[in-house]
Amino acid sequence: MIKRAIPSSKTARCLLVAACAALAFGVVLAFAGFFGPTEYETGERRITVAAGDEFTLKVPARPYMGEHWYLADPKPDADILDYRGTHEDIEGTDEDIAGGGDGTAYFDFTARAKGTTTVTLLHCPLASCGSVADTRATAVPVPTADATDRPGDQPAFYRYEITVR
Known part of the structure; x- marks a missing residue:
C-alpha cells in the first residue's frame, strides 16, 4: 500500500504563495527589457x-x-x-x-x-x-x-x- 502525504492547508498556502512569487518574478524578468533603460x-x-x-x-x-x-x-x-x-x-x-x-x-x-x-x-x-x-x-x-x-x-x-x- 502506497501512502501519499497530503500537505496541510498551511503548507499548501505557503507553496501557493511561493509559486505566485516565482511567477511574478519571472514576469518582471521577462519585461525588464521592455520597461528597462533604453x-x-x-x-x-x-x-x-x-x-x-x-x-x-x-x-x-x-x-x-x-x-x-x-x-x-x-x-x-x-x-x-x-x-x-x-x-x-x-x-x-x-x-x-x-x-x-x-x-x-x-x-x-x-x-x-x-x-x-x-x-x-x-x-x-x-x-x-x-x-x-x-x-x-x-x-x-x-x-x-x-x-x-x-x-x-x-x-x-x-x-x-x-x-x-
Missing part, C-alpha cells in the same frame, strides 16, 4: 540588449560651442545592429545665437541578431574637427576615452561594446 550615457560602455530591442546612445551636446558627435569607423556590424540615425534635443536655445543652448545628441539603434559589436562615436569639441575625415587627416592621433572620461575639450573616440543576446 538610453545609455557615455559612462555605460558595455551594453547588453535583447534581439529586437531599440536603444539609444545619449551624449551631451553643445552645438553653439562647436561641439559635435559622429558615428565613426569601424561601423557596427550591420548583421547585429541596425543604425537608425541621430538627432539632437537642444534646450534653452537663444534665438540670437544659431544652435544656442545645451542639450543632448542621440544615436539610435535596433538590435538585430545575437552577437557582439562595437559602436564608436567621435566627440569633436570646440570646433576641433568637423567630421570623422578631419580627424584622419590630422597628424595627432585621437585618443580613445575610457568609461570614466567625461567629454573634454580635445577630440576623443567613445567606444561602446554592444552584446545582443
Whole structure:
C-alpha cells in the first residue's frame, strides 16, 4: 500500500504563495527589457540588449560651442545592429545665437541578431574637427576615452561594446 502525504492547508498556502512569487518574478524578468533603460550615457560602455530591442546612445551636446558627435569607423556590424540615425534635443536655445543652448545628441539603434559589436562615436569639441575625415587627416592621433572620461575639450573616440543576446 502506497501512502501519499497530503500537505496541510498551511503548507499548501505557503507553496501557493511561493509559486505566485516565482511567477511574478519571472514576469518582471521577462519585461525588464521592455520597461528597462533604453538610453545609455557615455559612462555605460558595455551594453547588453535583447534581439529586437531599440536603444539609444545619449551624449551631451553643445552645438553653439562647436561641439559635435559622429558615428565613426569601424561601423557596427550591420548583421547585429541596425543604425537608425541621430538627432539632437537642444534646450534653452537663444534665438540670437544659431544652435544656442545645451542639450543632448542621440544615436539610435535596433538590435538585430545575437552577437557582439562595437559602436564608436567621435566627440569633436570646440570646433576641433568637423567630421570623422578631419580627424584622419590630422597628424595627432585621437585618443580613445575610457568609461570614466567625461567629454573634454580635445577630440576623443567613445567606444561602446554592444552584446545582443
